[in-house]
Amino acid sequence: MKIWDWSYVWEVLPYLYRGAILTVEATLLGFAIALVLGLIFALIRQSRNRYISTAMAEMVEFIRSTPLLLQVFFVYFVGPQFGIFIPAWIAGIGMLGLHYAAYCSECYRAGIENVEGGQWEACTALNLSRQRTWRAIILPQAIPPIAPTLGNYFIGMFKDTPILAAIAILEMLQEAKNFGAENYRFIEAITMVGFFYLVFSLVASALVQAISLWLVRRYHLQ
Template sequence: MKVWDWSYVWQALPYLYQGAIVTIEATLLGFTIALILGLGFAIIRQSPNRYISTGMAEIVEFIRSTPLLSQLFFVYFVGPQFGIFIPSWIAGIGVLGIHYAAFCSEVYRGGIVSVDGGQWEACTALNLSMVRSWRTIILPQAIPPVVPALGNYLIGMFKDTPVLAAISIFEMLQQARNFGGNSYRYIEAMTMAGVFFLVFSLVASVIVQSVSVWLNRRYHLQ
């Protein structure tokens, strides 16, 4: 038996293509949720109300400290016992987004805390509203420096998408496994899936670095 057979590579490509589409969609949608929700978490944690900020901190810590897979199982399998039925795709994307939102919120918070306190005093002196202060003064200074760290979580989420197979979402690695089960040849499909994960991670890393440089130049932070 050949160790590597190119004919199985071509046969596996349709499986990998279908799985790659699901993997990319899950990553982009989940990370969009993580970016938006994570920013909301971070801003709430800056609330002057101690109970609100402490409560948000506890929620974030709970999400960060529990495994992604257990959260996924709880939402998808335990939810129906309480009358909550969520389609697998929505459950998978939602859990991915919320899980990584907790990590992204800590990155955002680090950027927000790094903004000089004098900026807040200037906003108060200029009588700027809270919304305008965040939108035009604080966030443009806080976000650009933390883009590389956020990019790391984008790549991390991409590599975590195989957990979605646990609730019957056939992403790329599961499709490679399915091909191997049907053809009794795993090496070609699994290797190609690994190569795709590597290529996507490298491309994403370059894009994140480019975005970081562009933001820093735009807001004159370099």
């Protein structure tokens, strides 16, 4: 019996293609949710109301301190017991986004707190509204330094998508497992999955570096 058979490599590719499309879609949609929710969480934590900011901080800490798989299981399997029925795709993407939003919010918060206090004082002296202060002054200075960290979370989310298989979403790794079970050949399928994850991570890392450099030039070197 051959250890490696190229014929199985070509045979598994259609399976991996289907799974790869779903994996990439899950990553892009989940990360879009994480970026938006993370920023909202970070802004709420800047609230002048101590009770609101504290409640938000506790919620973020709770999400970060519990496993993603447990959160997905709770929403998808426990939710129906309370009359909450969420399709697997929505539950999986939603929890990916929410889980990583907690991490992104801490990243945003670090960037915001890194902005010099004099910037706030200058905005107040110029009588700028709070909304314009955030949009035009604070966030453009806070986001470029944290772009590499956000990019790392993007790559991390991509590598966490196999968790979706736990609620019957056929992402790439699950497709490879199904192929292996049907053909009694796992080495080619699993190896090709690893190769795809490696290539995607390297490409994503290069894109993150390019975007980070562009942001720094756009907001700091003009």
